[in-house]
Amino acid sequence: QKEVEQNSGPLSVPxxxxxxxxxxxxxxxxxxxxxxxxxxGKSPELIMFIYSNGDKEDGRFxxxxxxxxxxxxLLIRDSQPSDSATYLCAVTNTGNQFYFGTGTSLTVIP
Amino acid sequence: xxxxxxxxxxxxxxxxxxxxxxCDPISGHTALYWYRQSLGQGLEFLIYFQGNSxxxxxxxxxxRFSAERTGGSVxxxxxxxxxxxxxxxxxxxxxxxxxxxETQYFGPGTRLLVL
Numbered sequence: 001q002k003e004v005e006q007n008s009g010p011l012s013v014p015x016x017x018x019x020x021x022x023x024x025x026x027x028x029x030x031x032x033x034x035x036x037x038x039x040x041g042k043s044p045e046l047i048m049f050i051y052s053n054g055d056k057e058d059g060r061f062x063x064x065x066x067x068x069x070x071x072x073x074l075l076i077r078d079s080q081p082s083d084s085a086t087y088l089c090a091v092t093n094t095g096n097q098f099y100f101g102t103g104t105s106l107t108v109i110p
Numbered sequence: 111x112x113x114x115x116x117x118x119x120x121x122x123x124x125x126x127x128x129x130x131x132x133c134d135p136i137s138g139h140t141a142l143y144w145y146r147q148s149l150g151q152g153l154e155f156l157i158y159f160q161g162n163s164x165x166x167x168x169x170x171x172x173x174r175f176s177a178e179r180t181g182g183s184v185x186x187x188x189x190x191x192x193x194x195x196x197x198x199x200x201x202x203x204x205x206x207x208x209x210x211x212e213t214q215y216f217g218p219g220t221r222l223l224v225l
Contacts, residue, residue, distance in 0.1 A: 032212075043201055043216035044153065051210070088152065095158075095166045098143065102152040 003027060006089050006101035015110050019076040023089030023101055026070070030091040033065055033072045038086045038103065048074060079108045114217035116202050122223045123192055131187040131220045135204030139213075142185050143205070144177055146198040147219075153201070159185060192224045 004025050013019045021035075032051045036044035048063040050056045050072065056063045062075040072091075076083055086103040093099075115134045123129050135142050144156040155169045159179040170176070174193075179185040189196055199221050205214035 034214075043219055045216065046212070046214040049212040049214075090153070096141075096160070097158065097166060097169055098145070098153075098155040100153040100155070 003099040004089055004091055004101040006087075006104045008102060009105040010107055011104055012107045012109055013079050015079060015081060015108055017079050017108075019079045019083065019106055019108070021074040021076075021087050021089075021104050021106065022071060023073065024071045025091045025099070027091070027093060027099075028067075028070060029093060030067075030070075031094055032092045033063070034090040034092075034098075035061075035063060035072075035074045036088040036090065037083075038088055040086075044088055076106075079106075081108045081110050084108050114202060114204050114215050116200075116217035116220050118220055119218065120221045120223075122225065124225055125194060126191055128188065128190045129192055129222065131189075131200050131202075131222070133185045133187070133202030133204075133217060135183060135185070135202070136206075136215060137183075139204035139206045139215075140182065141205045141207070142179060143203045144185070144187050145201045145203070147201060148198045156187070189222075192222075194224050197222055197224045 006023050035048040037047050038044040050063040050065045060077045064073045084107050086105050088103045089101040090098050117132045142159040145153045147153050157177050161182050162179050174190045177187045199219040201219045203216045
């Protein structure tokens with residue numbers, strides 16, 4: 001069983017819509033949760049970090065963490081073509097080791 | 111510097127040779143991470159430094175891999191006796207966490223090709 005699972009997609013949404021990306025993890029002791037955006041041929045960039053249950057909002061991005069159900073999601077409101085990328089979910093354990101999902105490819109259609 | 115830098119940007123080597131990859135983190139970032147990403151794959155965590163210390167080296171793929179960090183700054187990842195399956199992009203990231211916030215930046219990566 002993989003530590004972190006994501007739907008590989010591709011996920012397509014029209015411009016202006018809400019994109020919803022989901023991630024589940026197997027280690028109930030996971031401590032921190034991250035969402036990264038990675039454009040093709042580029043390095044990842046951190047867009048959201050969350051460690052408490054509930055929602056965390058930053059601009060058009062909202063991360064939602066539910067530790068009881070072991071999932072973390074990312075909502076992108078008012079999706080733009082520039083949001084088209086691969087989104088990586090990662091979790092860390094108490095030893096600060098990172099476990100990444102394989103990423104979800106998002107395409108925002110103008 | 112303004113960001114995380116890595117060198118070399120590209121490295122082609124022959125199977126069996128040793129290679130050394132360098133990472134210069136953002137000044138003041140206490141945490142430093144090494145990852146690798148094979149073509150079309152997700153990121154694989156290799157090792158984490160807090161200051162100069164690496165609490166857990168179990169993420170390193172084999173004993174041919176080693177890493178060190180000196181002065182709480184520059185880190186080097188060394189791969190001895192390279193194999194073709196070591197070919198990947200090796201990424202370094204540095205981060206600073208405070209008050210429930212985290213800033214984390216990746217370097218541009220070193221593309222390693224083992225022939």
